[in-house]
Amino acid sequence: MKQKVTAVFDIGKTNKKFFLFDKKYKEVYREYARFDEITDEDGYPTENLPELQKWLKELFHRILDSEEYNVKAINFSTYGASFVHLDENGELLTPLYNYTKPMDEDLIASFYEKYGPEEEFTKNTGSPNSGMLNSGMQLYWIKHTKPEIYKKIKFSLHLPQYMSYLFTDIALSEYTSIGCHTGLWDYEKKDYHEWVYKEGINTKLPQIVSTETSINMNYNGKRIKIGVGIHDSSAALLPYVRSSKKKFVLVSTGTWSVSLNPFTQTNLTKDEILSGCLNYMRINGKAVKAARLLLGSEYKSQAHKLTEIYGVPQENHKTVAFDYDLYTKLLENFSYCFKWNVIENKKAPEETILKHKTFEEAYHQLMMELVLIQVENIKIATGEDPEIKRLFVDGGFSDNDIFIKLLSHHFRGMKLRSTNSSLGSALGAAIAISDSKLNSKFLKTNYSLKKHVPFIIT
Incomplete structure (x- = not known):
């Protein structure tokens, strides 16, 4: 059959x-x-x-x-x-x-x-x-x-x-x-x-x-x-909207990192507009506040540059795990070291200044700075809504150990979950024309949902 x-x-x-x-x-x-x-x-x-x-x-x-x-x-x-x-x-x-x-x-x-x-x-x-x-x-x-x-x-x-x-x-x-x-x-x-x-x-x-x-x-x-038919960003959001009973922000990462808030109730403010926010739309016509950041594009060029400076293989950055001791060392006298190529950030220096002894140390510095920008981006999308207590992260950075651990640290009051689905918008398009309901276990079953707990500060 x-x-x-x-x-x-x-x-x-x-x-x-x-x-x-x-x-x-x-x-x-x-x-x-x-x-x-x-x-x-x-x-x-x-x-x-x-x-x-x-x-x-x-x-x-x-x-x-x-x-x-x-x-x-x-x-x-x-x-x-x-x-x-x-x-x-x-x-x-x-x-x-x-x-x-x-x-x-x-x-x-x-x-x-x-x-x-x-x-x-x-x-x-x-x-x-x-x-x-x-x-x-x-x-x-x-x-x-x-x-x-x-x-x-x-x-x-x-x-x-x-x-x-x-x-x-x-x-x-x-x-x-x-x-x-x-x-x-x-x-x-x-x-x-x-x-x-x-x-x-x-x-x-x-x-x-x-x-x-x-x-x-x-x-x-x-x-x-x-x-x-359905717009791909709205399609990628749909499985989360259908299966999560509580409010959340979805951080969809890749070349662009887009923080999506499908629960916004108001028009964009002047500050949000100046921060580059725009609207997508849910399938029911409601607005989705989206804050965009060229995270993946910036990361790619900076990581490539670091591998050349420190003479390590091009793929090294994919396997660097979070090191708490390195993190606390960098945090003690933290200062911004990277000049960005495509991201605008007033705190960035005019030229990149690297005093780090190893590739791993410089890479931790890079991720700390990128995550700080990502944190601000998420806060813009979240706004003042106290009911948003969940954060989903999907796309390329969901597998980056340092990115996820630092994000979890900065949003200690929220439940952070990462998901892994290359199907994204395709699955959303299938769900859009289906009569079946999604239960709370859908993301765990279909998206390899992972829970993350903030690291302990000593």
């Missing part, structure tokens, strides 16, 4: 992943692909959408014809800030513009002259001025610089919803994509911001449905439940 499964396409900027999950959300199959980028009309790198479409369809049809699996549902998780613009025949009108593509500063200035001031706009939309990273600005840019193309747009779909559209031919919008620093959503009004209506951009955006919506349809002769 064929095994009943849920299929998920998890589309990252670099890796394109496909998973099959059983009814208990255990992974039973995975497949990866990577595509060389193409360029848009300006020569700027962008997603190879035709190749991606081809891969999606060919892989899914192969799985449908498999003798092993009976696909009952499919959903899609992708990166955000990316629109696909379709004409009345459902054909692509433009490349998938890269959210790192520079935008004309005069055009941005004209936008805030009309719909600002900038601080007020950011506060209402949870979207700091970030050019193309505000996907709503992509539509504004097309309207005012490519009017002939803009007139032909029937629907503009965020990437997760376009993935779904390829299988259903039904154009829809959903909350998590609308709410991820797009500049489109007014969190106070719980509706599109007034600029969207004044510019008429709402006419290009399909009907909004719940992220948990699925379409039951006959696909290639099989009855399949097809989800509407």
Whole structure:
């Protein structure tokens, strides 16, 4: 008998992943692909959408014809800030513009002259001025610089919803994509911001449905439940929201370390905006306060530099365990030693000053300084909510012994748990279209949940 499964396409900027999950959300199959980028009309790198479409369809049809699996549902998780613009025949009108593509500063200035001031706009939309990273600005840019193309747009779909559209031919919008620093959503009004209506951009955006919506349809002769897609950061958060009964902050670490507070009740404050906070959105339309930090990027360059200075193998940093004696020695006359490459920190010196005798000592110094910045980042996300007593850490730094022990030390009044799941957003996408409930043991069973106790101070 064929095994009943849920299929998920998890589309990252670099890796394109496909998973099959059983009814208990255990992974039973995975497949990866990577595509060389193409360029848009300006020569700027962008997603190879035709190749991606081809891969999606060919892989899914192969799985449908498999003798092993009976696909009952499919959903899609992708990166955000990316629109696909379709004409009345459902054909692509433009490349998938890269959210790192520079935008004309005069055009941005004209936008805030009309719909600002900038601080007020950011506060209402949870979207700091970030050019193309505000996907709503992509539509504004097309309207005012490519009017002939803009007139032909029937629907503009965020990437997760376009993935779904390829299988259903039904154009829809959903909350998590609308709410991820797009500049489109007014969190106070719980509706599109007034600029969207004044510019008429709402006419290009399909009907909004719940992220948990699925379409039951006959696909290639099989009855399949097809989800509407979900923004990857919101998908990664979903298993925690569904399985934890108490308030928490999730620190998702990697190139970016993002501290996510899904229990925020207020709009971003001026200080939070100046600290780089923005909003994501839960599947129910509620705001998620997110404080970002380029932790992994900074760590990678600094750790590489230390291995060269101390003449140790490149992989050494991965195996350094926390040394309490080294920590207390460095703490006695603590001073900041590292000049950061990508992190902004006023306490950092103008040049890196290393007086440490060993690689291990210098590495402890590096981690102490990075954790202090991470602590501030978490506090910004937590805010003044006294009910947040739990801290989850996932991603690359969840295996870093020094990082976890120091974080546990700085948040002694909170319960710190680390999790290990490379499935992250894919699992969240599967859960989003499932009717089953998650219990409190879900993270322990599926995410290798580990408890951490602060070290004893002597």
